[in-house]
Amino acid sequence: MTRYITVIGLEVHAELKTKTKAFCSCSTAFGSRPNTHVCPVCTGMPGALPVLNKQVVEFALRAALALNCRINKFNKFDRKNYFYPDLAKGYQISQFDQPICEHGYIDINVEGEEKRIGITRIHMEEDAGKLVHSGATISTSDFSAVDYNRAGVPLIEIVSEPDMRSAEEARAYMESLKAILEYTDVCDCKMQEGSLRCDANISIMPVGAKEFGTRAEIKNLNSFRALVRAIEYEVERQKEILEDGGHVVQETRTWDDVNGVTLSMRSKEEAHDYRYFPEPDLVPIQLDDAWIERVRSELPELPGARQARLVKSFGLPEYDAGQIVSSKAMADYFDAAAATAKDAKGVANWLLGDVSAFLNSENIGIEDFKVAPAHLAELVNLIKDGVLSSKLAKKVFGELLKEDASPKALVEKLGLQQVSDEGAIAALVDEAIAANPQSVADYKAGKDKAIGFLVGQIMKKSRGKANPGLVQKLLKERLQ
């Protein structure tokens, strides 16, 4: 059987976090009553003239520099002409042949292997309105209702090179890109709300082939999971076609998340004759070195640098540091907790373990996590100081999830202090030795495991409060 190589390029649309639209002063607030953030400009009324929001250029420039792109100092806008009800003007204002930047890259890491994914270009454009269909899907709808609140919201489109070779690489690229857009604070990156969207160009070619295969463009990828599943599905679909002696058709397909399939959108060829021409209503933008360097100097610490810092300053394993910095909110939480924690690695373990498990089960992000970073730090310190065993710490954590409070106060309130008093523990140890002669004999006969049973008995008796290290030490001393 022929072996194939998968080739993936991503086109990512990120809505910029401006307060107003790209070319008019309407609000960009999400989730408002339909058609309440519109004006003559964004609804394309005759005679209305666009004026560019300066913040759009600032944000686009910030993203461009964070993504290692070469900035084009001369910028203009172009009209992309097409008819669709979500576009009141009959054209979208975009950048065609002179985008704000080109030739960038993101370094990703998949299973320990570093790889550089090229960014072809980033351009500025405006979003379209939203169609709400009367039925479940467009094909089962009799009509649609158009809301122009999103029409004119500024976007950047980030086009990658076809450098990715697997769904995992595509996911890693998308995660890194999202992290960088979050760190630079240019996009709120809510895939569910559509402020970060992804289309994937996918093709396959036999191993050794010199030319890429025919690609399909997959739209409607609203989550990392959808991206991975759509790529896996599409690769299999294309393989089957080639194995059957057919050829892949270049087309746009949509991802159906419910049924886990991609479906052809059957667009007419001429629908994509956009007849771009320079937007006559907007003057060009001339960027100069002073502007570019000012934005560069204001760039925050980016995920890569932050990861390196966590490894260097706190001794975190590279992988753990990578997991923490993949979300800015998580990294901020870590830094806040680590500031007062005696054990930064302990903080990292809690964040990646119990805290992440809780966030996943509640389907919330760390920004909605109710436990204050200082309290998590306090919990970690109580373990470090030997006040709490890790088992009791989990119990305290469970209480914190119910109501955020000082773990110290909780420990006192619930009487959960670990017992580290030698006299008290020694009594428990002697009791256990007397009650379990068989285990004692086994241990003395060389069965090291027997000691585990004895420790378990003592911990049980102390209701988990005995300091396990001390229990072990005293037991061994007595059994020598």
Added chain:
Amino acid sequence: MTATAANNLKVSQDDVEHIAQLSRLTVPASEREKFTEQFNQILNYADILEHIDTAGIQPTAHVLPVSNVFREDIVKPGSALEEVLANAPAVHNDGFKVPRVIE
């Protein structure tokens, strides 16, 4: 039609029909020939410009020698909903009701 134009057909009747379709315009068959002639005349006239030496001249993106006209990112109220929807052929849930469109 001039002789030059007749010899230099850049646009066919099919092209005219295609452009009309892209622009959502209905061009009656009776007028197609006339439009084809006129399109070609315009394009042939533009040919004159091809003979001008433009080496070393920047392409013109905008006719005015102006750049960097910006607006501050400050919200201003838009139009009233009733005013906006007054332009809708039909309204459904505060939206412009349109027939089902499949691209």
